[in-house]
Amino acid sequence: MEDHREARKTYGSDRAQLAYGLRPDGTLAHITEVQRGLACGCICPACDGKLVARTKDDHQVPHFAHNSGEACGGGPETVLHLLAKEAFRANPKMLLPERPALDERKVVTKPGQEVETEFLRLEYTDPKKIIPDLYVRALGYDLFVEIAVTHFSDEAKIQLLREHRIPAVEVDLSRLPRDSTREAIADAVLRTAPRHWLYHPGIDAAEAKRRADEQKWQAEIEKRQANAQARHARRVNELVHAYRTAPSHTMMDEAPRLAELQTVGLGEHVGITVAGVGCFAVPPAVWQTRILTEVFHDRCLGNGVCKAVPITQHLEKAGVIRSPFHRVSGAVANDAATVEPNFAPPWKAVDAYLKHLAGAGVLVSHGYGMALASKFAEPWKARTLAEKRRTDVMQAAVQTVDWILAQLPGDERGTMTGDSWLNTIHAESGMTYRAALQADLEVPKIAGEIDAIVDMLEKRGPLPQGAVGLPIGAAIERRKAQMAKQADELRAKRMEEAKRLRLSRHDRLCVDAEKELSGPDLGNFLNTKRDDLSGMTPLESAQDSETGLNRARNVLFDLVRQRAREAEADAERKRYQEKITADAKRSLPPEHADTFLNGRDDDLGRTTPLLFAKDDSTYRKALKKLSEWQREFGQPF
Numbered sequence: 306m307e308d309h310r311e312a313r314k315t316y317g318s319d320r321a322q323l324a325y326g327l328r329p330d331g332t333l334a335h336i337t338e339v340q341r342g343l344a345c346g347c348i349c350p351a352c353d354g355k356l357v358a359r360t361k362d363d364h365q366v367p368h369f370a371h372n373s374g375e376a377c378g379g380g381p382e383t384v385l386h387l388l389a390k391e392a393f394r395a396n397p398k399m400l401l402p403e404r405p406a407l408d409e410r411k412v413v414t415k416p417g418q419e420v421e422t423e424f425l426r427l428e429y430t431d432p433k434k435i436i437p438d439l440y441v442r443a444l445g446y447d448l449f450v451e452i453a454v455t456h457f458s459d460e461a462k463i464q465l466l467r468e469h470r471i472p473a474v475e476v477d478l479s480r481l482p483r484d485s486t487r488e489a490i491a492d493a494v495l496r497t498a499p500r501h502w503l504y505h506p507g508i509d510a511a512e513a514k515r516r517a518d519e520q521k522w523q524a525e526i527e528k529r530q531a532n533a534q535a536r537h538a539r540r541v542n543e544l545v546h547a548y549r550t551a552p553s554h555t556m557m558d559e560a561p562r563l564a565e566l567q568t569v570g571l572g573e574h575v576g577i578t579v580a581g582v583g584c585f586a587v588p589p590a591v592w593q594t595r596i597l598t599e600v601f602h603d604r605c606l607g608n609g610v611c612k613a614v615p616i617t618q619h620l621e622k623a624g625v626i627r628s629p630f631h632r633v634s635g636a637v638a639n640d641a642a643t644v645e646p647n648f649a650p651p652w653k654a655v656d657a658y659l660k661h662l663a664g665a666g667v668l669v670s671h672g673y674g675m676a677l678a679s680k681f682a683e684p685w686k687a688r689t690l691a692e693k694r695r696t697d698v699m700q701a702a703v704q705t706v707d708w709i710l711a712q713l714p715g716d717e718r719g720t721m722t723g724d725s726w727l728n729t730i731h732a733e734s735g736m737t738y739r740a741a742l743q744a745d746l747e748v749p750k751i752a753g754e755i756d757a758i759v760d761m762l763e764k765r766g767p768l769p770q771g772a773v774g775l776p777i778g779a780a781i782e783r784r785k786a787q788m789a790k791q792a793d794e795l796r797a798k799r800m801e802e803a804k805r806l807r808l809s810r811h812d813r814l815c816v817d818a819e820k821e822l823s824g825p826d827l828g829n830f831l832n833t834k835r836d837d838l839s840g841m842t843p844l845e846s847a848q849d850s851e852t853g854l855n856r857a858r859n860v861l862f863d864l865v866r867q868r869a870r871e872a873e874a875d876a877e878r879k880r881y882q883e884k885i886t887a888d889a890k891r892s893l894p895p896e897h898a899d900t901f902l903n904g905r906d907d908d909l910g911r912t913t914p915l916l917f918a919k920d921d922s923t924y925r926k927a928l929k930k931l932s933e934w935q936r937e938f939g940q941p942f
């Protein structure tokens with residue numbers, strides 16, 4: 306409506322000039338098409354008053370004026386109406402506006418489309434008093450077209466159209482200048498001016514469908530809400546009922562690790578009554594012990610945050626929360642608590658317990674959750690480590706004892722096992738082995754004895770000192786016999802080896818001797834006892850030891866070297882004998898030469914020159930003697 310008022314202000318009848326007049330034949334004449342003054346012969350299309358054509362040059366814009374001097378004001382609007390209707394006489398194409406429509410039971414928007422129109426009547430009147438501006442046919446259907454300039458169709462009119470079931474489009478020309486040309490008006494009314502459906506059965510059907518869908522959806526929502534509320538109420542009732550009828554806890558339920566808590570001073574911090582304890586299948590002492598031991602000491606949540614909800618999930622998995630109280634939502638819990646004041650969901654009970662622990666200094670804030678205060682955490686951790694070490698020692702001992710027993714024949718082992726061995730008495734302490742190991746008593750000694758038994762059974766090491774209460778007497782006897790047998794075998798082996806070495810040394814000496822000696826020399830050398838070999842023959846010395854072999858070899862090599870020297874001296878002596886013999890035969894007559902050579906001579910040490918001449922100096926002495934002989938018996942040559 307704001308638009309319309311604005312349009313009336315701009316194009317209002319009192320301001321617009323009248324550019325068309327109505328000819329006597331009922332057609333419209335533009336101011337440019339008529340004679341000046343009353344001669345124009347036109348009347349006002351609105352009030353039928355006579356018009357004067359004002360076309361003089363001194364007038365700014367040519368226009369029609371009422372001859373009576375007072376404008377009725379309706380002229381320009383009526384002209385617009387008439388020209389708009391006139392545009393349809395030529396059966397033009399017209400743009401129909403878009404509209405909602407049903408397409409396979411879905412509401413869609415049917416886009417605007419241009420359609421051929423067939424002009425039927427300017428005015429239409431029926432018994433139901435519908436008077437449309439225009440009545441045309443389009444796409445084979447009847448269609449009303451309303452031209453709105455200042456007056457728009459009201460609800461009463463739309464209701465009439467609906468009753469008549471003829472589609473109607475309203476074209477809004479309120480913004481069109483009143484003095485527009487015929488062409489501009491035709492273009493506006495057929496295509497460009499705003500338009501909308503006043504009525505179309507398809508719109509009503511789509512609208513009805515949309516309303517039906519909406520109602521259905523609304524009904525669905527309401528139903529869901531009602532269901533949710535009913536479920537909620539039922540859940541609240543169930544919770545309250547389950548809580549009120551939960552069996553009370555019995556003292557039979559013992560917390561398995563309560564003793565552990567007591568040793569680290571936390572025993573007084575479990576068994577705390579908080580709202581919601583009835584949600585648990587076990588007494589407060591039990592689930593609270595689980596929280597302290599499993600969550601805060603064992604860190605079973607890993608790197609998870611230690612706060613109420615994850616802890617509650619852990620307890621739920623561990624089966625200590627009664628099933629009706631699994632995953633209770635906050636809203637249900639709140640409503641249940643208003644009905645049953647003692648009720649709280651498990652996570653709130655856990656939260657209340659954590660708060661109690663924090664208040665008592667057992668827990669401290671840690672990151673987003675809580676952690677055990679170090680004055681409890683550290684000694685507890687140390688205690689657990691020591692306990693684990695003792696357990697490891699005991700397990701290792703049991704395993705080893707089981708192994709030892711498995712090595713024994715069945716009749717020796719009897720019914721003993723590693724576990725039953727733990728319950729036998731450790732003689733030194735008078736306790737069972739289990740108690741002794743747990744008390745950390747003589748653990749290294751017991752472990753050492755067990756290891757020695759293992760060594761014995763694996764056939765190594767000395768015989769064990771103690772039997773740690775195991776039936777190993779026969780095994781020790783077997784091991785003793787075996788060790789004696791091994792010692793005998795070793796001795797025989799060593800003798801065999803010694804024999805082999807003796808033979809080897811004997812052979813090595815023979816090989817060396819055979820390279821240097823032969824014939825009787827060889828046998829004589831090898832089998833003659835010698836003082837420089839401690840009265841043994843070389844063969845005996847070599848057989849005796851490696852040192853004896855070396856000594857015999859040295860004797861052999863000395864002998865060889867001495868013989869070489871002797872041979873060399875013999876050769877030299879022979880060379881000088883030959884020289885002196887040749888000299889004598891050359892210098893003396895043959896009979897004197899022999900005499901000279903073989904005659905003993907005092908000057909030559911009571912020996913003959915032949916025997917005397919052994920080397921250079923004795924040769925020279927013999928030669929000097931030969932010169933004397935030559936002077937006496939020599940013959941001139």
Ligand SMILES: [Zn+2]
Nearest residue numbers: 349351352377
């Ligand atoms: Zn008028």
